């Protein structure tokens with residue numbers, strides 16, 4: 001159909017639908033032009049789309065979200081549709097807030113358009129229509145349930161595995177896999193073998209206790225829509241237009257419920273970009289973009305091929321990177337804003353210097369124009385702790401979307417308590433003493449377990465005993481050490497403590513270890529603990545005034561999705577962090593899938609910049625040398641000549657990786673630190689048959705004392721041994737770890 005014919009068809013269809021709004025079609029677009037927004041013909045087509053299904057697939061910065069907001073405005077202002085009858089789905093709260101902000105900027109009446117994440121909108125409708133009121137099982141409580149199920153299964157486990165199991169359950173529920181079928185869909189290389197059983201018991205627990213988790217909101221909504229006609233009618237009666245932003249992140253269950261909801265609406269529009277799909281770990285299925293086009297009769301497909309956001313060097317960099325992905329739909333992107341400064345890669349000596357490099361870059365940006373918006377993005381929120389602190393210390397007002405900082409991480413808070421006491425601040429002596437007991441005096445800690453868990457003043461209770469005297473000497477000695485030595489000393493004890501925990505079937509998560517590595521970076525070079533404490537206090541007391549005026553925002557790559565900034569600084573872009581080390585382990589196929597997802601994530605980060613883009617990487621963190629991310633080579637930002645070394649394009653890197661064992665890959669750059677720790681925590685030395693215990697044999701354990709072996713069972717990479725200890729319950733030990741760490745012996 002020729003364009004003019006199509007346009008006149010669209011207009012007449014709109015007129016048929018229209019109850020005549022406050023502005024005409026011509027003045028709507030003329031008003032936008034007056035504001036400097038010259039809507040393209042394809043964008044207009046999508047905005048005017050009268051009824052039926054429409055798919056708008058295009059690259060970053062092409063105006064997909066703009067079309068969604070303007071379409072909502074057009075429906076209300078030109079076609080006189082009720083704003084309440086328009087529902088817009090997004091995938092993060094931040095994108096929903098951004099949409100609401102953009103809508104309100106266009107016109108105040110658009111405040112009533114229903115925007116939100118699937119979870120938020122569905123929960124609202126469930127509360128309204130079905131009067132469903134359930135407590136939500138989240139965060140800590142959710143982990144507690146999984147932990148106690150694992151304990152009841154007598155499974156040794158790590159806290160990280162609790163995270164992996166919960167993530168797997170989310171994916172299964174989003175893929176609509178029932179617990180009975182879960183086994184066939186799980187890869188036991190990624191999750192413990194008991195995950196399917198845990199899933200089953202976890203679901204039963206929620207049912208018995210009448211609670212939901214977040215994924216249940218999607219499940220219940222989908223089930224009600226399909227099985228309760230009255231619920232379905234009451235929901236769909238009030239919705240005439242559905243739009244979905246970032247459709248590439250839709251999961252099977254979201255798709256199922258959407259299809260049902262949209263079967264009665266006047267229009268159903270989805271916008272997305274397969275290159276920006278970054279939520280596989282939550283069950284996203286970018287393949288649904290293809291399904292959409294075939295699922296509905298007469299789906300109209302539109303493609304936008306202009307990038308309105310970024311200057312050419314940024315677009316070129318991002319395109320070079322994403323072209324390395326094999327599993328994608330090729331797209332043509334043309335920048336309309338012209339050329340600009342080249343993307344700059346900055347190398348910092350270490351993590352602390354990285355913060356200073358970024359602060360200098362921001363100061364330069366704001367010296368030219370204080371109103372420029374700056375986004376500082378990193379792969380993990382941990383990495384942003386030190387950067388944020390440096391920026392605040394240098395007086396830069398910023399909005400953090402992290403919600404916490406290094407000193408609120410519980411293990412770091414305990415270290416700080418000990419440091420404070422060693423500097424003469426006895427207000428936190430109780431906290432410090434309890435931590436000290438856990439770390440250095442496990443036997444005393446066990447004896448005092450009742451008091452240790454309660455609120456009693458334990459130090460006072462034990463004052464004058466050899467234990468408190470040893471504690472006093474320990475903190476006194478700490479005061480004369482450099483902060484780095486003090487941190488390392490505590491970490492040595494902390495590692496022994498985690499091994500003991502492992503025997504009790506628990507270990508602290510990787511998060512704690514990451515925090516401790518950061519702490520080492522933070523204190524390196526500081527002369528004494530007093531200086532460190534002063535700096536921490538100064539940072540914590542920094543007043544938050546003026547943050548509303550802050551033009552600098554700090555967030556993760558994931559959190560930046562859908563947003564844009566005048567200038568973007570990507571922090572911590574070193575190999576192992578970007579791509580995440582996890583993407584370089586495991587089976588080749590799984591590795592490729594993960595690596596492509598990591599590349600898409602970095603692509604999302606690069607494409608948030610309008611004018612200038614800086615990429616920063618520290619040459620050393622946590623006492624280990626770091627190399628720049630291989631993605632910087634993929635994107636053409638670094639070349640072999642720059643680094644004077646062999647190519648580390650990710651494709652070549654994959655080849656290297658194939659010939660190495662998983663452990664070597666993860667720890668390639670961490671030879672001095674992580675290898676040692678990983679080996680200690682996860683890689684037991686194989687034992688010979690005569691080193692294995694026998695049933696009925698007596699055993700001595702350094703923490704649990706004397707015991708007798710009840711059973712020996714094969715376990716991945718070793719053996720699980722059940723031991724009845726005299727002074728405690730039956731304990732299950734991972735024999736190879738226990739033996740190689742010297743925690744057990746035959747008496």
Ligand SMILES: Nc1ncnc2c1ncn2[C@@H]1O[C@H](COP(=O)(O)OP(=O)(O)OP(=O)(O)O)[C@@H](O)[C@H]1O
Pocket residue numbers: 036037038039040043059060061062063064065066067273276308309561562563564607
């Ligand atoms: N026709 C246009 N003329 C000028 N600017 C435009 C036009 N369309 C969109 N823009 C601007 O381009 C920028 C990117 O638009 P938008 O955020 O809608 O893109 P997007 O496709 O949703 O991006 P992403 O997928 O990367 O999040 C915004 O600043 C928007 O105001």
